[in-house]
Amino acid sequence: MERYQSKRxxxxxxxxxxxxxxxxxxxxxxxxxxxxxxxxxxxxxPSKRVMQAMEQAVRKPQAYGYPTSEGSPxxxxxxxxxxxxxxxxxxxxQKEIVALMGSQDGLAxxxxxxTDPGDTALVPDPGxxxxxASLVLAGVTPYFLPLREENGFLxxxxxxxxxxxxxxxxxxxxFAVEKL
Numbered sequence: 001m002e003r004y005q006s007k008r009x010x011x012x013x014x015x016x017x018x019x020x021x022x023x024x025x026x027x028x029x030x031x032x033x034x035x036x037x038x039x040x041x042x043x044x045x046p047s048k049r050v051m052q053a054m055e056q057a058v059r060k061p062q063a064y065g066y067p068t069s070e071g072s073p074x075x076x077x078x079x080x081x082x083x084x085x086x087x088x089x090x091x092x093x094q095k096e097i098v099a100l101m102g103s104q105d106g107l108a109x110x111x112x113x114x115t116d117p118g119d120t121a122l123v124p125d126p127g128x129x130x131x132x133a134s135l136v137l138a139g140v141t142p143y144f145l146p147l148r149e150e151n152g153f154l155x156x157x158x159x160x161x162x163x164x165x166x167x168x169x170x171x172x173x174x175f176a177v178e179k180l
Contacts, residue, residue, distance in 0.1 A: 012133050071099025104130045111138040124155060 024034050036043065045051070057063055070076070076093035083089045091097055100106035107130045115121060117139030123131045125144035132142040145155035 008137060008139075012136055067099060069099070071097070075099060104128075107131065108134040108137065111135050111140055115140045122155075122160070 024036065028034055046054075067075075073093065076097040076099070079097045080091045080093040083091050098106075107128070111121070111134040115135070115138055118141075120141045120143050121135050122145050123135065123142045124147050126147060132144075135142045143160070145157075145160065147153045147155060
């Protein structure tokens with residue numbers, strides 16, 4: 001059977017989570033107990049209290065219906081309050097917060113929204129695989145920032161900005177994204 005694949009898709013390489021699943025099974029096959037902290041559904045149920053709260057919530061008819069694409073004002077306001085409380089960051093719920101189907105979906109589309117093919121973006125390494133994959137799909141060149149223990153797992157920005165800042169169109173550091 002002939003397989004079809006775009007040139008863009010071939011640039012992505014392997015799926016790290018698939019590889020990790022294979023490694024996990026190899027280790028289990030040798031009789032080693034593995035604690036799986038990978039992606040997917042939890043392997044243990046929530047507490048009884050949480051299950052009771054969920055049961056009550058699903059019985060409310062107003063809990064159903066499609067949300068708007070930008071998310072409800074109540075949700076966006078709650079996010080703004082959380083960011084202020086947790087990170088000390090003040091966000092405008094109307095202009096700076098959007099609801100997404102998930103972080104991977106949002107990060108994949110973010111690259112297409114704020115960069116153009118041929119741009120260069122700084123990406124933490126190691127980092128969430130979608131950081132670099134989203135750039136490849138958008139035609140953007142990832143420039144990897146090594147995160148090393150000796151630097152507290154923070155990038156040494158001064159080591160790269162001397163010659164890269166003027167050539168870099170976007171940088172993604174932890175949860176923050178800054179358009180240059």
